Amino acid sequence: MTDIAGNLERVRAAVERAAEKAGRNPRSVALMAVSKTYPADDVATAIGAGQILFGENRVQEAQKKFPALRAAHPNLQVHLIGPLQTNKAVDAVSTFDAIHSLDRPKLMQALCDAMAKTGRRPNCFLQVNTGREPQKAGAMPDDVDSFVVHARENYKLPIVGLMCIPPVDQDPAPHFALLAQLAKKNNLPGLSMGMSHDYEIAIAHGATHVRVGSAIFGARS
Numbered sequence: 570m571t572d573i574a575g576n577l578e579r580v581r582a583a584v585e586r587a588a589e590k591a592g593r594n595p596r597s598v599a600l601m602a603v604s605k606t607y608p609a610d611d612v613a614t615a616i617g618a619g620q621i622l623f624g625e626n627r628v629q630e631a632q633k634k635f636p637a638l639r640a641a642h643p644n645l646q647v648h649l650i651g652p653l654q655t656n657k658a659v660d661a662v663s664t665f666d667a668i669h670s671l672d673r674p675k676l677m678q679a680l681c682d683a684m685a686k687t688g689r690r691p692n693c694f695l696q697v698n699t700g701r702e703p704q705k706a707g708a709m710p711d712d713v714d715s716f717v718v719h720a721r722e723n724y725k726l727p728i729v730g731l732m733c734i735p736p737v738d739q740d741p742a743p744h745f746a747l748l749a750q751l752a753k754k755n756n757l758p759g760l761s762m763g764m765s766h767d768y769e770i771a772i773a774h775g776a777t778h779v780r781v782g783s784a785i786f787g788a789r790s
């Protein structure tokens with residue numbers, strides 16, 4: 570059995586060390602426990618160990634997993650980190666406290682409509698395809714400035730930061746550096762970057778949200 574509490578303790582300590590090494594306040598880094606594919610019982614174990622921020626990549630999975638947990642723990646925060654279809658925008662703004670996968674103008678429109686309809690306004694991160702990979706979602710780096718203006722001015726979306734998933738076969742550091750540079754240029758305080766294998770590098774580059782799954786919950790089958 571995976572020692573979720575022990576893993577959390579180790580990851581928290583590593584987050585703290587990485588922040589201090591970078592001359593940052595450890596509290597400026599939010600540790601998101603990515604619970605996709607893991608059962609609600611594992612989430613409950615993490616909550617018991619003091620974790621309140623979780624990440625899920627599918628709307629439906631989160632809709633099934635979290636209502637009971639939220640009822641028992643009203644301070645839980647659940648963020649969407651996976652691709653979002655426009656027809657799920659209402660469900661997404663109703664289910665999540667933040668959306669890290671805003672990646673295209675059509676979704677801006679859908680989220681704007683969904684927020685007006687529900688009265689809920691979860692914070693949004695613009696996903697950036699820092700590696701310019703054809704199969705990957707996200708705004709191309711050259712489009713980030715205009716996408717941010719579009720999201721803010723035309724759709725009044727609460728854009729708080731940028732998010733990236735670097736190419737798996739590359740050194741993530743230049744991707745994190747690029748994301749940090751683009752965020753700074755656009756006056757965005759949030760940087761959602763870093764996963765189980767590279768969150769310490771992401772923190773060195775200014776990550777405010779690290780998304781850690783397998784290092785906490787064990788390998789996904």
Ligand SMILES: *Cc1c(COP(=O)(O)O)cnc(C)c1O
Binds near residue numbers: 626650766784
């Ligand atoms: C699954 C996932 C993670 C967590 O990945 P691990 O390698 O298990 O830490 C982080 N971000 C996104 C977007 C994911 O889909």
